[in-house]
Amino acid sequence: MPLHPVVERVTARIADRSRATRATYLARMEAQRTDGPARRALACGNLAHGFAAAGTDKAGLRAGAGGNIGIVTAYNDMLSAHQPMEQYPTLVRMAARNAGGSAQVAGGVPAMCDGVTQGRTGMELSLFSRDAIAMATAVSLSHEMFDAALMLGVCDKIVPGLLIGALSFGHLPVVFVPAGPMPSGIPNKQKAEVRQRYALGQASREELLDAEAASYHAPGTCTFYGTANSNQMLMEVMGLHLPGSAFVPPNTPLRDALTVAAAEQALRITALGEDYRPLARTVDEKAIVNAMVGLAATGGSTNHALHLVAIARAAGLRIDWDDLDELSQATPLLARVYPNGSADVNQFQAAGGLGLVIRELIDAGLLHPDIACVHGGDLRQQALEPWLDDLALRWREPPTQSRDADIVRGVADPFDREGGLRRLQGNLGRAVVKVSAVAPEFRRIEAPARVFDSQDALLAAFKADQLAGDFVAVVRWQGPRANGMPELHKLTPTLAALQDRGQRVALLTDGRMSGASGKVLAAIHVSPEAASGGALAKLRDGDRVRIDAEAGTMDALVAEAEWQARTPDQADLSGNRSGHGRELFAVMRAQVGPAEQGACALFVDEDTP
Structure with a gap:
């Protein structure tokens, strides 16, 4: 199917607008690439520090044998979405050893929960936490020990921050590893009704807390289609996940198999092998356009009108809200997931999920299929559905049609002729x-x-x-x-x-x-x-x-x-300047750019990606 003319036009416009900054970015990434394992360039004292605590991996790291994966983790056990990641480094290290390489936790990044801070003072740190995460990611990868990286994160500012930071190390292949949604709780409509009654003084705090606790009740991502789950959609349509990883539940054999497979695949696509897939080449103007189209087609989070601009800038690309608007008007709305409908992401996945949406959009010419996905194929393979054949991880075709037309539909019968933003x-x-x-x-x-x-x-x-x-x-x-x-x-x-x-x-x-x-x-x-x-x-x-x-x-x-x-x-904004850590973010408030430039404090020079 030829590309839709709007997709083709917007992609060409972004490439032309970004020609100089993209070239500068790619040249910088190419200069960071090394021949052989990255750690071989380190002096003996540097290298000895890097493998001092590596245990059984010490000999391989010392000899420069095999690739070494840097794990950047947003694990904490206050966020339900990130709690399942506690044991991921153990799985990844095991998988890397079995594949002839190694893995080390390169660093951790902050991971705040917008659900906890919503309406509280801490929410004034939320957006800036994205930039802090990007900087923490850069610090984590700065040791020149790594040939690939795995990003462990799910929620609102965390995935964009990880990606912005990783793009400064775009000479490395980078795979994003999610955790999956919690089981469905009470229906979203019921929760919303209790919230409204509470606002009107018709429900008690205890009744409201019962409803909230029945909604947010287990390890895994919140099941409404907010920023966290929109993040997972973006990683799929940008080719940064193993296919179908987004909405597999946590603490299941399939989830563990996908985590192991992510480590194995990261080692296959380093510069040490024959299928080098650096992040800088995966995240190009086509991948960014795919992200905007996916956002529109699924009615995704408004926060990505900020995050995608900042992500694109980190890759040397320039996009604006006109690009998003034009693509959204050309993209049919294919999903009804709360708050755009009554279903949650588990029901969305059961009805056909992202595999169905990706295939439909590719067939309509609305997604670029020819991006360098981390799994080694193109975007059409991203639509495949993972499953376990006994203990073997395999992929199969998604449903040929929706299993529930009230939740997800094809392009021929959309919920709306245009997208959500x-x-x-x-x-x-x-x-x-x-x-x-x-x-x-x-x-x-x-x-x-x-x-x-x-x-x-x-x-x-x-x-x-x-x-x-x-x-x-x-x-x-x-x-x-x-x-x-x-x-x-x-x-x-x-x-x-x-x-x-x-x-x-x-x-x-x-x-x-x-x-x-x-x-x-x-x-x-x-x-x-x-x-x-x-x-x-x-x-x-x-x-x-x-x-x-x-x-x-x-x-x-x-x-x-x-x-x-x-x-x-x-x-008088003096009341916003201190308390709950706000005083530490004064430099970001002073430096931050406008919303349409991503509300980002990291890019001082507009001409420097």
Whole structure:
């Protein structure tokens, strides 16, 4: 099937826009490549430090025999998604030895849980944790001991951070190793109903806690289709997983077999062999376009409107929200997974899952099949489904058609003619909106603004019964320079409750919403942010605001002369500068770029990837 003309056009535009920075990046990666095992270049004292504690692997590391895998792990046992990774290094070391190589834990990276910090002060560190993870990954791989790397991570900022950091070592092959989702808990719709009743004062804290504990209840990734599970989809369509790894449950023989196979494959694709597949060549403009298409086709997390830009920049590529918008409009929506539907990722996987989606998108010309996947084949093989034949790991074709058309469909019969994400622009700036979970009748609003300087101020107004009628809730001073750009998911039950009682409401903010962005229209990531003199700082209570997700516009309906004459408000942000570790991130708040450039503090020079 020939490529869809939009996919072809956007890919060519990205390649042309990135020609200089991509060439610089690839030249830098080629200069880092070594002949023979990387550790042979080390001086004797350096090398002795590197294998001093290697036990049975010491002789091979000393002799320079075989490849050595660097494991970068985000394991901790507070995050349910990462707790299953505790024993992965043991499995990987065993697999590497059996394959004639070795493996060492190169380092650990921080792994915070947005579910724990949601609505709390710690959420102001969340986005910046991605950049801290990238730096920790670079520190981990800086020892020149490794010929390949395995990245152990799943959740929100963790996979993007691992990938950004690993791209600085793009001369190495890198395989991402997930853990899989926890078993399904109570239905997502039931959980959402309890949350809304609690917001309205109709459910007790104990009832809410019972519902939450029945939803998040075991080792593994949370089962809604938020940022963590969107991460796993991205790693599949970018060819960075072994095929079908994303949604295999943890602590199962198949999950362990895939972890062992990832180590074996990493050793096969080093520069020491005949099928060298460095990360720098896997993550190219085609892989990035695949990621944007996959995000649109599955109604994935809005957070990736930030993360994909930062990932691309780390690979010397330049993308923007126009690219994402154009691809989303050309991509049909093929999945309904909560919050875009009632099903969870386990049900999605059982209905055909990513294998079905990838095959359908390739057949429609919407994905580049010819990327250098880490498994040794192309993207069509990425659609295969892993299974165990007794103890042997094998792969088979995914279902020829959906097993549940309420959850996943083919291109011929999509849920919507276009994907889940859109770009908005107007006199309020530029923003992102997730339309896949918003009913068509709620995708446009014209109403007075209610302006708040924090999410707590909005919630206080709600509790005081001050939010009558239709309105656009403006929550500003939530951008990366202001306070680290926290998610505002705490607002979801409140705004949903207002909408359910008949009010037309929407959210407009320079903050993030969540990978769980739901049924209320939310124009988020507004750029420029208020703290950088963006237009949100000029909005006043009562200004009429129009947001039209179908037309891709957002505007303050204020007379042009008055709008231009207004002086932006100033905010006292001193309360966001310290406490709970925020003082340590001052340099990131000062350095961070705007949302459309990935809200990243790592790239000082725009011309340097």
